[in-house]
Amino acid sequence: MKPTGPERVCAVRVEAGQAGGSVLDFVAGRFTYLTREQWRRELAAGRLRVNGEPVAPERILVAADQVSYQGAELAEPPVAADFSVVYEDDDLLVVNKPAPLPCHPGGRYFRHTLWWLLRERGGLVQPLLVNRLDRETSGLVLVAKNRAAARECARQWREQQVGKNYLVLVEGEFPPGEQVAVGFLAPDPASRIRKKSRFFPQGQPAPAGAVPCATHFRRLALQRKISLLEVRPLTGRCHQIRATLCSLGFPVVGDKIYGPDEEFFLRFLTDGLTPADHRHLRLPRQALHSAGLQMRHPADQRPLEFSCPIPPEMAALLG
16 A cells, blocks of 8 residues: 555555455455454454445445555564765755665555655655665665656656666675576466565576566675675566576575575564574675666756665675
């Protein structure tokens, strides 16, 4: 659900393909940060509504219904809130986001997000984040200050006119030189994690519905069986870098989903990571950093290039 204002009120519009089921089935299946019984209690308390009105759990949803939720104030997990400004003008703001810090509100996070911090510290009434990074990924986030700038930036992203490069630490001795991994991404059929993807190299069978992807890799350094890579995604798929590296046999250091053992993520969800798990992961966050962006200014099309250095916690692993 997306926030509709400065309070913790979130709303989602029911699409035609989602209509026909009960409101309880809809929210329990889609928003799993509360259990089915917890959602039932939220409906009974009137905090979960359809078109602004309290409803019974059995209320059948139709297309264009708006499901809104005014959540109670929750204790939010701690985050790293010390973002820095890389560039700013009348149309754009570019920040270096630390990790862990979510970009947008969702689940247990509302005020502990970059979106909220930009409102509170940056003075932006409605921050328009053009790109987003995972909670545990650090680096460059582009923020538009007006809708015209947001539309033009989004067009450049959609038409793949934006250059992006990342720095990443992976387990193992990645081959020297440069290489491009070309193939497909699809949900991982062998994983217990619903959002986990798998990379299928070109020339190997891929499931129906798999989407094409390509990623350029270059090894920059090798220290103590950890490789530092520069990565340029040539397509823009969700989890593309992490899923590709995992399938190639070089998981990202600290990655709980695409790391050596996805059980780390399942234990993380219940705050069950052990000291041995933390030692194995090496870092409390995944070692992926958005280090560079190249694009054109949305107002006058002049070329822009932004960069930010590798975070200290990642650099420390290289010695």
